[in-house]
Amino acid sequence: MSPGSAPTPLTPAPEREEEVRQSLRAVIDPELGDTIVDLGMVRAITVSGDEVVVDVALTIAACPLRSQIERDVRGQIEALDWVRTLAIRIATMDAAERAAVMARARWKAREDAPETAIPATTRVLAIASGKGGVGKSSVTVNLAVALARRGLTVGILDADIWGFSVPRLLGMEGGVEARQGKMVPLEQKVGEGLVRVLSMGFLADEEQAIMWRGLVLNRAVQQFLQDAHWGDLDYLLIDLPPGTGDVQMGLARLLPRTEMLVVTTPPLAAQKVAARAADMARKGYLRVAGVIENMSDFTCEHGTTYALFGSGGGARLAHGLGVPLIGSIPLHPDLAAAGDAGTPVAAGVGELAPLFAELARVVAEEVAPLLETSSCSARLVERVEAAVASGEHQLD
Ligand SMILES: Nc1ncnc2c1ncn2[C@@H]1O[C@H](COP(=O)(O)OP(=O)(O)OP(=O)(O)O)[C@@H](O)[C@H]1O
Ligand SMILES: [Mg+2]
Numbered sequence: 001m002s003p004g005s006a007p008t009p010l011t012p013a014p015e016r017e018e019e020v021r022q023s024l025r026a027v028i029d030p031e032l033g034d035t036i037v038d039l040g041m042v043r044a045i046t047v048s049g050d051e052v053v054v055d056v057a058l059t060i061a062a063c064p065l066r067s068q069i070e071r072d073v074r075g076q077i078e079a080l081d082w083v084r085t086l087a088i089r090i091a092t093m094d095a096a097e098r099a100a101v102m103a104r105a106r107w108k109a110r111e112d113a114p115e116t117a118i119p120a121t122t123r124v125l126a127i128a129s130g131k132g133g134v135g136k137s138s139v140t141v142n143l144a145v146a147l148a149r150r151g152l153t154v155g156i157l158d159a160d161i162w163g164f165s166v167p168r169l170l171g172m173e174g175g176v177e178a179r180q181g182k183m184v185p186l187e188q189k190v191g192e193g194l195v196r197v198l199s200m201g202f203l204a205d206e207e208q209a210i211m212w213r214g215l216v217l218n219r220a221v222q223q224f225l226q227d228a229h230w231g232d233l234d235y236l237l238i239d240l241p242p243g244t245g246d247v248q249m250g251l252a253r254l255l256p257r258t259e260m261l262v263v264t265t266p267p268l269a270a271q272k273v274a275a276r277a278a279d280m281a282r283k284g285y286l287r288v289a290g291v292i293e294n295m296s297d298f299t300c301e302h303g304t305t306y307a308l309f310g311s312g313g314g315a316r317l318a319h320g321l322g323v324p325l326i327g328s329i330p331l332h333p334d335l336a337a338a339g340d341a342g343t344p345v346a347a348g349v350g351e352l353a354p355l356f357a358e359l360a361r362v363v364a365e366e367v368a369p370l371l372e373t374s375s376c377s378a379r380l381v382e383r384v385e386a387a388v389a390s391g392e393h394q395l396d
Pocket of ligand 2 (some may be wrong): 137165
């Protein structure tokens with residue numbers, strides 16, 4: 001607001017409450033695969049002037065997603081420009097509320113999600129952008145490698161069926177073998193961890209194509225998810241093709257707990273397209289976990305840093321989406337060179353390796369931590385009880 005101008009009058013409280021409710025539809029419980037509004041977890045929204053109080057009820061007190069949900073609620077509401085103060089009150093559901101939520105989650109899971117070969121405990125992150133060439137594939141492989149260096153097992157699903165680049169970036173080649181009629185991802189040891197990869201690039205030669213003649217191209221992603229031996233995975237990173245296409249919608253249907261990491265470059269135009277990609281994800285009820293800014297600035301050999309494409313774009317997009325900015329990756333010749341050589345910078349000792357290690361730390365510790373099976377056990381027991389009570393003995 002400029003000095004002397006009249007304050008913008010606030011819309012009536014009920015309208016602002018509705019606005020808060022709508023923005024909370026972007027907060028998704030990835031475990032239950034639905035928005036916290038539709039799951040009935042938002043008990044009350046109270047708006048008075050520019051102050052907002054939100055009452056959220058969690059299924060269990062020790063909910064492993066508590067801080068994530070709280071952060072997402074905060075991010076979404078603080079992105080509304082009229083909000084000055086926000087209080088989030090967290091409570092725990094009673095047995096009846098919990099039963100209703102679990103029933104809805106089970107119903108949604110049954111409606112929406114066909115079986116995949118991805119374990120229920122795997123955290124699934126799709127790397128998206130509205131525009132091509134912003135560095136999705138480079139971010140995917142380097143983040144995967146950096147997560148693997150933490151001792152984790154990380155799958156990479158190259159969903160860019162026509163323009164696959166993951167095999168080249170990782171320097172992996174070869175054909176995918178079949179075991180019991182299912183594809184076995186190619187595997188590479190990285191530090192204490194493992195990276196497992198499926199890409200059309202491993203199936204592209206003619207012999208393979210004949211072997212996989214059942215694999216219809218536009219169903220390839222589905223087959224990569226369903227007809228493959230992924231084994232135990234801590235993370236599955238999905239390298240999406242550019243644009244806001246069918247693959248994103250397909251993922252929302254096949255694997256609704258997929259979360260999106262939106263890659264953007266600083267210019268405003270790129271942000272708008274990136275925001276559109278995030279919007280689409282939300283329409284399909286995918287949680288947006290954060291923004292990664294790539295090609296943010298360039299430091300020349302004399303140590304001078306240039307913001308070639310402007311600065312602050314990633315932070316603005318993150319704020320607008322109400323999600324954290326996970327990190328900024330500079331424009332660096334090593335990244336391009338490593339891509340051509342097939343040796344990801346995150347695997348090496350160069351100056352970019354610590355940067356990706358930090359990105360992986362933020363992902364693994366803050367943005368999308370692994371769900372601790374022990375603290376989830378209460379939830380699993382509930383699911384078993386609910387399933388048994390409803391006469392269903394098949395859980396997943
Ligand atoms: N931070 C960076 N510094 C220098 N070069 C980079 C950087 N990030 C990516 N590149 C280069 O830019 C090009 C495009 O990157 P990449 O293939 O990862 O983008 P993409 O978003 O996956 O593209 P597409 O939309 O075609 O799938 C590659 O040649 C890559 O080496
Ligand atoms: Mg790519």
